[in-house]
Amino acid sequence: MENVKIDKTIDARGSACPGPMMEAIRAIKAAPVGTVIEVLSADKGSTNDIPAWVKKVGHELVGIEERDGYWSIVVKKVK
Amino acid sequence: MPKRIVIVGGGAGGTISANLLARNLYRELVRGEVVINMITNTPEHIYQPGFLYIVFDKIRPNEIIRQQKDLLDPHINLFIDPAKKIDRENNVVITESGKEYPYDYLIVATGSKTVPEEIPGLKEGGHMFYTLEDAKKLRDALREFKGGRVVITVGVPHKCPVAPLEITFMLYDYFKEKNMLDNVELFYTYPINRLHALEPVSNWAVPQFEKRGIKYEVMFNMETIDPEKKIIYSMEGTELNYDLLIAVPPHSGAKVIEESGMGDKGWVPTDKRTLHAEGYDNIYVIGDTTNLPISKAGSTAHFEADVVAERLSIELLEGKSSVEYDGKVVCFVETGFDEATYVWFNYDTPPNPTPPSRMLHWMKLGYNRLYWLSARGIL
Structure with missing residues (x-):
């Protein structure tokens, strides 16, 4: 993911409610098509949940990266 | 100066x-x-x-x-x-x-304010309860409702994240009191992959829904509503018929x-x-x-x-x-007309809901009055 240009980062670490996945949906809804959005989550479950939703809706999962105690999940809005 | x-x-x-x-x-x-x-x-x-x-x-x-x-x-x-x-x-x-x-x-x-106009057809085809006027309209619609499928659906972002669950449980008790449960199907939808953003609350809610026969679909984000055909179309490509639609509309600042x-x-x-x-x-x-x-x-x-x-x-x-x-947040969660639970959490502590009780419901009813002390900076 090193070469990916991220347009917007959502830091959802420490977000119990609404949580990283809801924050991801909110950001994707509000962004123009083509936007690359990074969601930071301290919840490992996000690495399954967010990609599952992205696949269902038809956006693109750019990648997932584990960092120091949290995960970066990068998504591109394609429609 | x-x-x-x-x-x-x-x-x-x-x-x-x-x-x-x-x-x-x-x-x-x-x-x-x-x-x-x-x-x-x-x-x-x-x-x-x-x-x-x-x-x-x-x-x-x-x-x-x-x-x-x-x-x-x-x-x-x-x-x-x-x-x-x-x-x-x-x-x-x-x-x-x-x-x-x-x-x-x-x-x-x-x-924040509600922006139902972000979902085409919602204002015409759905009811809401996030303003006094909308709550009164929904109250009047419930009085007239004779039966059918009631769909509860949730926009993103929205305020008061426990309200969708609360209204679902309260609707169940309402229809039970009116002896209408045989004629009513309650159908709950939620934007993410579980019944509530808070995982412990969601885990608690699943058996409660099953016990009451409340159906649900998760990963459902309303995209458009057809008020004539009474159908909700989701971003995920699914559709859902309704007789009465109760929506938590999306919000903006x-x-x-x-x-x-x-x-x-x-x-x-x-x-x-x-x-x-x-x-x-x-x-x-x-x-x-x-x-x-x-x-x-x-x-x-x-x-x-x-x-x-x-x-x-x-x-x-x-x-x-x-x-x-x-990051502290404390929420009562009404689980019907007679009981409530309660969650608190912050940036570092996840929530751990307590079992619902009448006492917590009474505390919530009490807080509905005590709020005026909170507003005055006393409580």
Whole structure:
């Protein structure tokens, strides 16, 4: 993911409610098509949940990266 | 020259912070060394959690409305004059009447509003309960409802994240009381992959839904509504028929925020600990107005107001403050007409809901009245 240009980062670490996945949906809804959005989550479950939703809706999962105690999940809005 | 504090917004966050500041800075206010000006849109203050009870005739509208001037400490100046522009470079708020309110410190508590127009067909085809008018309309529709499928669906982002579950459980008890359960199918949808954002609450809710026969679909984000055919189309490509649609509409922040260039969709980038507007040490942001990934709820606004009032008082009286917001949120969750549960959490502590009880339900009913003490900065 090193070469990916991220347009917007959502830091959802420490977000119990609404949580990283809801924050991801909110950001994707509000962004123009083509936007690359990074969601930071301290919840490992996000690495399954967010990609599952992205696949269902038809956006693109750019990648997932584990960092120091949290995960970066990068998504591109394609429609 | 007195230090001027301007508070934009007279909801829970603005009102609590104003009253706490007035108490902390009582001597300075009396001596004219500090001035607190509140600018807000309406002369009335509404306790919004009451809307849920309006739907079921459990609370009368006059119980959830007070005059804003009656809630404020008399040392606070109240101006009913909507803010039109916040000029951060010149430290001044300009109102629709053209008046200018210069400030040394600003608290932005402009809240959020429903934007059902973001979902084509929702206004025409669905009911909501996030304004007094909408709650009354839903109440009237329920009185007329003869049976069929009731769909509860949820927009993103939205405030009061427990409300979708609460109204579902209360609808079940309502139809049970009316002996209508044989004619009614309750169908709940939720945007993410479980029944509620809080995983422990979701885990608790699944068997409760199954026990009551409440159907559900997760990862369902309404995209458009066809009011004629009574169908909801989701972003995920599915569709759902309804006879009565009850929607939590998507929300956005206040117009003045976007028009002042302070944040997309009216949400202000905010430091999660100090609650400063990013880049401005003399501007605090509280409640729904922040862009923080935490619950948009009166409880959040309340705890943030405590922090901001404390920080600002210490800054004015003693210099820098070390008081910070830890992300605390406390929510009662009605689980029907007779019982409730309760969750609290912060940035570091996940929620752990307690088993529902009548006692917690009574506490919630009690808090519906005690709120007026919270607004006054007493509780």
